[in-house]
Structures are given as structure tokens and as C-alpha cells.
Amino acid sequence: MTELTGGPSLPQERRIVTAIPGPKSLELQARRTATVAAGVGSTLPVFTARAGGGVIEDIDGNSLIDFGSGIAVTSVGSSAEAVVRRASAQLADFTHTCFMVTPYEGYVEVCEQLAELTPGDHAKKSALFNSGAEAVENAVKIARAYTKRQAVVVFDHGYHGRTNLTMALTAKNMPYKQGFGPFAPEVYRVPVAYGYRWPTGPENCGAEASAQAIDQITKQIGAENVAAIIIEPVLGEGGFIEPAKGFLPAIAQFAKDNGIVFVADEIQSGFCRTGQWFACEDEGIVPDLITTAKGIAGGLPLAAVTGRAEIMDAPHAGGLGGTYGGNPVACAAALGSIETMREMDLNAKAKRIEEVMKGRLAEMQAKLDNGAIIGDIRGRGAMIAIELVEPGTKTPNAAAAGALAKACHAEGLLVLTCGTYGNVLRFLPPLVIGEDLLNEGLDIIEAAFARL
Numbered sequence: 001m002t003e004l005t006g007g008p009s010l011p012q013e014r015r016i017v018t019a020i021p022g023p024k025s026l027e028l029q030a031r032r033t034a035t036v037a038a039g040v041g042s043t044l045p046v047f048t049a050r051a052g053g054g055v056i057e058d059i060d061g062n063s064l065i066d067f068g069s070g071i072a073v074t075s076v077g078s079s080a081e082a083v084v085r086r087a088s089a090q091l092a093d094f095t096h097t098c099f100m101v102t103p104y105e106g107y108v109e110v111c112e113q114l115a116e117l118t119p120g121d122h123a124k125k126s127a128l129f130n131s132g133a134e135a136v137e138n139a140v141k142i143a144r145a146y147t148k149r150q151a152v153v154v155f156d157h158g159y160h161g162r163t164n165l166t167m168a169l170t171a172k173n174m175p176y177k178q179g180f181g182p183f184a185p186e187v188y189r190v191p192v193a194y195g196y197r198w199p200t201g202p203e204n205c206g207a208e209a210s211a212q213a214i215d216q217i218t219k220q221i222g223a224e225n226v227a228a229i230i231i232e233p234v235l236g237e238g239g240f241i242e243p244a245k246g247f248l249p250a251i252a253q254f255a256k257d258n259g260i261v262f263v264a265d266e267i268q269s270g271f272c273r274t275g276q277w278f279a280c281e282d283e284g285i286v287p288d289l290i291t292t293a294k295g296i297a298g299g300l301p302l303a304a305v306t307g308r309a310e311i312m313d314a315p316h317a318g319g320l321g322g323t324y325g326g327n328p329v330a331c332a333a334a335l336g337s338i339e340t341m342r343e344m345d346l347n348a349k350a351k352r353i354e355e356v357m358k359g360r361l362a363e364m365q366a367k368l369d370n371g372a373i374i375g376d377i378r379g380r381g382a383m384i385a386i387e388l389v390e391p392g393t394k395t396p397n398a399a400a401a402g403a404l405a406k407a408c409h410a411e412g413l414l415v416l417t418c419g420t421y422g423n424v425l426r427f428l429p430p431l432v433i434g435e436d437l438l439n440e441g442l443d444i445i446e447a448a449f450a451r452l
């Protein structure tokens with residue numbers, strides 16, 4: 001058994017022993033530039049040596065506080081004990097047979113867990129894939145097969161992936177879509193209830209935005225032509241937007257009334273990230289299909305479409321598949337990730353992270369002279385964000401978001417930005433992060449604001 005070097009046993013501390021990035025990272029960066037396509041970016045070019053709990057150690061010996069979780073993936077922490085234990089055992093048994101060739105129990109077990117954990121007590125089935133975009137692509141295939149319709153409705157600020165169809169579904173042009181068209185047809189975009197930016201104010205937003213969206217679907221597409229409506233219950237890359245209350249129920253009801261498959265894209269918000277197994281639960285939404293990935297398998301590539309059995313069974317035999325979908329090692333990792341979420345009650349941990357983060361961020365907003373640039377504090381669980389604006393306005397302030405992120409990186413705190421306007425600082429710590437480390441990260445953010 002190889003010595004376990006990462007995981008929860010890693011010293012849970014911020015330790016800065018060189019400039020960030022350090023000399024070894026800079027050396028490796030030169031090699032990377034020579035051999036890795038320029039289109040593949042990195043937020044912070046420090047090369048990882050080990051990771052676990054709430055930290056990432058780089059090859060120069062620095063230990064960074066992780067507020068990114070690899071973009072909401074390592075919710076249970078990188079190299080979580082149960083993930084490593086189960087995946088290592090599976091690695092030793094077999095790495096791949098292709099489920100479409102000879103099936104294996106791990107795939108079935110993951111589907112059983114998904115049926116149990118996802119919203120709704122109806123009969124459910126799943127199909128497993130590798131990436132979130134692949135899951136979304138297949139959710140569209142399944143919805144079209146079931147409804148015999150073609151149109152797909154998505155929302156402003158939505159994000160669904162980087163394949164041709166999911167680029168069409170994604171709202172933001174740069175960096176995701178520019179120059180990669182033409183995009184798949186029969187995709188239509190309607191307004192979302194972005195409360196902070198809604199013209200008549202957040203209190204009116206849910207009802208007004210849903211009415212506008214439904215009107216556009218009805219008048220410009222024809223409800224009878226729509227196969228699927230796809231929405232993130234908390235929009236991720238678009239800026240951690242929680243649709244104003246009432247919006248999701250109205251859209252879900254409209255879909256139900258018109259035979260449209262309602263697809264919740266919980267790839268970023270799912271698996272305890274928002275303090276519930278799935279963000280849909282917040283307003284009691286029971287989606288027809290739900291796409292999951294990221295946190296499901298603790299870092300191994302796994303994605304799923306889960307939904308009403310009669311819808312999932314609509315594609316003809318052989319109509320769904322792919323060589324690696326539901327890889328056995330990734331399935332073992334997922335069972336380890338779910339085991340960890342259950343045993344450590346990571347929903348409760350996520351709620352505590354929300355309480356700590358929102359409390360500290362509200363203090364920053366209140367007491368800092370430039371607190372006026374924190375236009376909005378939002379999110380749920382360990383999916384929290386602040387929207388930065390020009391002081392006293394709602395004008396997006398992407399420069400401040402970038403400067404703050406850069407300042408945090410230099411101090412050994414890994415944070416990510418997002419948002420259509422690039423002005424959202426988002427916080428996605430592993431749900432297993434210690435409270436001291438969480439607060440130390442918030443101290444760094446506060447100091448960065450003071451120096452802005």
C-alpha cells in the first residue's frame with residue numbers, strides 16, 4: 001500500500017515559505033508553456049504536491065488555504081480517506097471493462113444512491129458519464145427522446161459546459177464560446193430572477209421574471225415545442241445567483257403543465273454544497289431530471305443524469321453510452337464520497353460554513369470604508385459569493401474582484417472569481433475545512449479589502 005501523503009492527515013495550516021508562485025512552480029510553468037495548449041488556463045500557477053482537508057500544498061512547500069475545492073469538486077476534501085480506500089481497492093481489482101461490455105456492481109450501487117438521495121419519491125433511474133457537460137448533453141437527448149420535441153430553454157447567466165451543445169446552452173461568450181461556433185440549434189434563452197440586478201427590485205423579481213420567461217417561451221417558441229427547460233437551482237459560473245423566491249416553482253409548474261421535462265443542473269450546487277443534498281430542496285422543487293458531477297466522487301471524474309424512470313427509459317436500447325461512462329474506480333470514489341458526506345453530516349457543516357462566512361462578510365461590508373463596493377452577499381451553504389460594484393452603485397467592478405483575488409493568492413488563500421461581468425468573488429471551501437482555517441481565510445480577505 002503506497003504511503004498516503006495527502007488527505008485529511010495533511011497539516012491543516014497556511015504556510016508561506018516562498019513567493020507565490022515559488023521557484024519550482026515557476027520552473028515547471030516554463031515547461032508547461034512549452035507543452036500545454038495556451039487555451040488551457042490556470043487561476044493560480046502554483047503546482048500541487050499534495051492536497052487534503054482545507055489546504056493545497058505546492059511543490060515549493062507552501063500550504064495554501066483552499067476556498068476553491070477545484071471548482072466545487074473536493075467537497076469531502078482531496079484524497080478523503082473513504083474515497084482513497086474504496087478507489088484503491090477497486091484499482092487493484094479492475095480499472096475498466098466498459099459498462100456497456102461487461103457491467104459491474106459499483107455502477108449499480110451509485111445509481112441506487114442517486115435514486116435514494118435526489119429529490120422525489122417516484123421511481124428513478126440513472127445513467128453515468130464522465131463530465132458535467134456530458135451529463136447535460138445526455139439529459140437533452142433523454143428529454144428529446146421522451147417528448148419527441150426539439151427545443152431547449154435555458155436562462156440568462158446560465159452555465160452548462162464547453163461542448164458544442166452545452167456552449168449553446170451557456171450564456172457567457174468569453175471565454176467559453178468566442179470563436180467556437182456555429183452552435184447547436186433549437187436552444188432558446190429567457191430571463192432569470194437575478195434579484196440583485198432586477199430592474200424593479202428583488203422583491204418583485206420572482207413573479208416578474210417567471211412571468212417574462214413564461215411569456216417568451218409561450219409566444220416565441222411555443223410550449224408544445226419545448227423538450228426541456230434546464231436551470232441551475234443556484235447559478236454557478238454566472239455569479240452564484242439564487243433565483244428570487246417563487247421563480248423556480250413557477251417555472252417548474254409551467255413545465256409540468258406543458259409536458260416539458262424540467263432539468264435541474266446541480267453539477268455545481270449538488271451533493272451537500274449548499275447545505276442540502278441538492279439545492280432544489282430549498283423551494284421543494286422535484287425535477288424530472290437532475291444532472292450531477294463535481295462533488296459526487298471526491299475528485300474522480302463522474303457525472304450522472306438521474307430522473308423519472310419513464311423518462312430515463314425513453315431512449316432506445318444502446319441510445320445512451322460512452323466508453324468510460326461510470327468508470328469503476330470513479331464509482332468506488334463516489335461511494336466513498338457519499339459515505340463521507342453521510343458520516344460527517346456535511347450538510348450541517350455546509351450550513352455552519354454559511355453562518356461563519358456570511359457573518360464575517362456582512363461585518364466587512366458594514367465596517368470597511370470601501371464596504372460600498374460589496375454590492376451583494378449571497379449564496380447558501382459553502383457556495384457563497386460577494387458581488388463587487390463601483391462604490392455606491394450597482395456598476396460591476398471586475399477590477400476589484402481581480403485585485404482582491406490576486407491579493408488573496410499572494411497571501412496563500414486560493415479564491416476564484418465568476419459572474420457574467422467577472423465581478424463576483426466566490427467561496428467554495430471543502431466542506432471538511434476546519435473553522436480556524438476558514439476564519440484565517442476570511443482574515444486574509446478582510447486585510448485585502450483594507451488594502452484595496
Ligand SMILES: Cc1ncc(COP(=O)(O)O)c(CNCCCC(=O)O)c1O
Pocket residue numbers: 071130131132133134136159160161162232236237265266267268269293294
Ligand atoms: C452547473 C454546471 N453545469 C455543467 C458544468 C460542466 O461540467 P464539466 O465537468 O466542466 O463539463 C459545470 C462546470 N462548472 C465549472 C466549469 C469550469 C470551466 O470549464 O471553466 C457547471 O458548474
